[in-house]
Amino acid sequence: MSGGDAPVIRLAGVHKRFGPHAVLRGVSLDVGPRETVVILGGSGSGKSVTLRLIIGLLAPDRGDILVEGRSVPKLGENGLREVRRRVGFLFQSGALFDSMDVFENLAFPLREESWQEPRVAARVAEVLALVDLDPKVGALDPSELSGGMRKRVALARSIAVAPRAMLYDEPTTGLDPVTSSAINELIRGLQEKLGMTSIVVTHDIRTAFEVGDRIAFLHKGHLRFVGTVDEARNTTDEILAAFLAGRLPGGAHAR
Numbered sequence: 001m002s003g004g005d006a007p008v009i010r011l012a013g014v015h016k017r018f019g020p021h022a023v024l025r026g027v028s029l030d031v032g033p034r035e036t037v038v039i040l041g042g043s044g045s046g047k048s049v050t051l052r053l054i055i056g057l058l059a060p061d062r063g064d065i066l067v068e069g070r071s072v073p074k075l076g077e078n079g080l081r082e083v084r085r086r087v088g089f090l091f092q093s094g095a096l097f098d099s100m101d102v103f104e105n106l107a108f109p110l111r112e113e114s115w116q117e118p119r120v121a122a123r124v125a126e127v128l129a130l131v132d133l134d135p136k137v138g139a140l141d142p143s144e145l146s147g148g149m150r151k152r153v154a155l156a157r158s159i160a161v162a163p164r165a166m167l168y169d170e171p172t173t174g175l176d177p178v179t180s181s182a183i184n185e186l187i188r189g190l191q192e193k194l195g196m197t198s199i200v201v202t203h204d205i206r207t208a209f210e211v212g213d214r215i216a217f218l219h220k221g222h223l224r225f226v227g228t229v230d231e232a233r234n235t236t237d238e239i240l241a242a243f244l245a246g247r248l249p250g251g252a253h254a255r
Helices: 047-054 077-085 102-112 117-130 135-139 147-158 176-193 203-213 228-233 237-246
Strands: 009-018 021-031 036-040 062-067 087-090 165-169 195-202 215-217 222-228
Touching: 021 047, 021 062, 021 135, 021 222, 036 047, 036 176, 036 203, 036 237, 047 165, 047 195, 062 077, 077 087, 077 228, 087 195, 102 117, 102 135, 102 147, 117 135, 117 176, 147 176, 165 176, 165 237, 176 195, 176 203, 203 228, 215 228, 215 237, 222 237, 228 237
Parallel strands: 036 195, 036 215, 087 165, 165 195
Antiparallel strands: 009 021, 009 062, 215 222
């Protein structure tokens, strides 16, 4: 992030524990406009917890989280609703409504915002095109979609109301290498086309290097490393190097 840019998302000394287990121990991170930061770490390191804290699905025990300068933990329900309107979230599972076809899934957040039906239909076609899907896909049920198509549809729903930022929770989990690369290209392309700020949580090294501007490595509750992709590749930090080489649990899932 360049020095003159105010962060879109800021974590300031964030602590979070579940019972006796301290997941985050004073995490601080700034993510600037149009930047993609990848949070790397093994299973259970707190990556997904961090995303849920950002949009107020969880509350920190200590510290603060700011989205466009607003303290998320201090917001009421209306304020949280506004944050979630401005920050899209791609869940690992996609979280599509199986009882609705693709069109209805994509129309749902727009109707929640009281969009008129002609505008809804136009926006559904637009976001399907943004994720490289034919408008005819709108008639399909989620059960008829491949894994890669489900991710694309879920991503289309996440960007339907034109958020300023996107959070991605393990976007390539369960996908084959070719589909994973296509999703990575899509994430990068959307960031460039729409100018969104993005945080991508993953344990997949290939995804991290393909989509990230900077890498943040979460280890034992702390951000042990924050730097560019090139700095991560050439790191002298023994723990990060071991993770990238697959010598730590959860490392080097580069398909």
